[in-house]
Amino acid sequence: MTRTPSQQPEPAEPERTATPPAGAGEAAAGGLDWTQSAQALASVAGLDIAVRVKALEELLTRKGLVDPQALDAVVDLYENRIGPRNGARVVARAWTDPAYRARLLADADAAIAELGFTGAQGENMVVLENTAEVHNVIVCTLCSCYPWPVLGLPPNWYKSMPYRSRIVREPRAVLAEFGTVLPASTEVRVWDSNSELRYMVLPRRPAGTEGLDAEALAALVTRDSMIGVAEARQPERAA
């Protein structure tokens, strides 16, 4: 699901100084046991979730455990600054620079960090290169592991039970739902992410893009092509 962020983005840093309450981190130090906590959750499950989120945020703020301004910064970071445009730059660089492509496939963490993309949920990355023979697609069957620094937060469908259950069972049928129909001769490999290992797909460079620079190429690289449910856009369809 997630890892403890070891290289946390800047805006969230102040939260590191929050003082844990007495007993935090200790097993059941004066808190509810599993049965009691399950009952407490069940007792409020009927309340509107927006109201419950607000209540929890306000309680934690009153106790000095979170800072609302730091929360605003986190939201801004993931809504506006970390997203699939980062991954598209990685892909475009790999398409235009063979030495970078080699580094990316050999040591993804280091190559991605060269472009300045680091942080939570991006540790121990592996980049999977699509070819005419092999098409890669990623999933997290157990939950929602995903390479945040290059792709941002995952789309809803990626976290959904239909995707998680089916992509490992009938990948070609799921790819076809996305409009991606591969030749029978192409091998499909499905990679199940986990909290220790994150994948990103390096899609195939579209034909007819020889004259394009890295910026124009990046515009062809969609999020879905880096998950592997689609191919990169053809240039005539580029924005």
Next chain:
Amino acid sequence: MNTVHDCGGMDGFGPVVPPGYDGSEPVFKQEWESRMFAVFMATIIGGLFTDEAFRQSRERLDPALYLTRPYYEQWWFAVARLLLESGAITPGEFAAALAKAGEAGAAAVAEGAR
């Protein structure tokens, strides 16, 4: 944990692609989702629980809730539960905070925490 989250290969969950999907969607569809994400980030970075505990808390969620509640609502359950279990927040505080959400909620929490 051995429960419904371990769904790889299961049948019956239906289509993947949402109607009208064009390859994009907002990072957060509703404001509460973004606030829940931020509360999670702040509390885990603040050391109130570990990523392993959070994952387990998600997996310990009542299977019926896991299957029917939105993703970030599942996070609410997971985070609230860990805070209650560690003692970072007390049942009384929890009940009082949710009392603002409605009298029914407060009564139910007090009952559940007894």
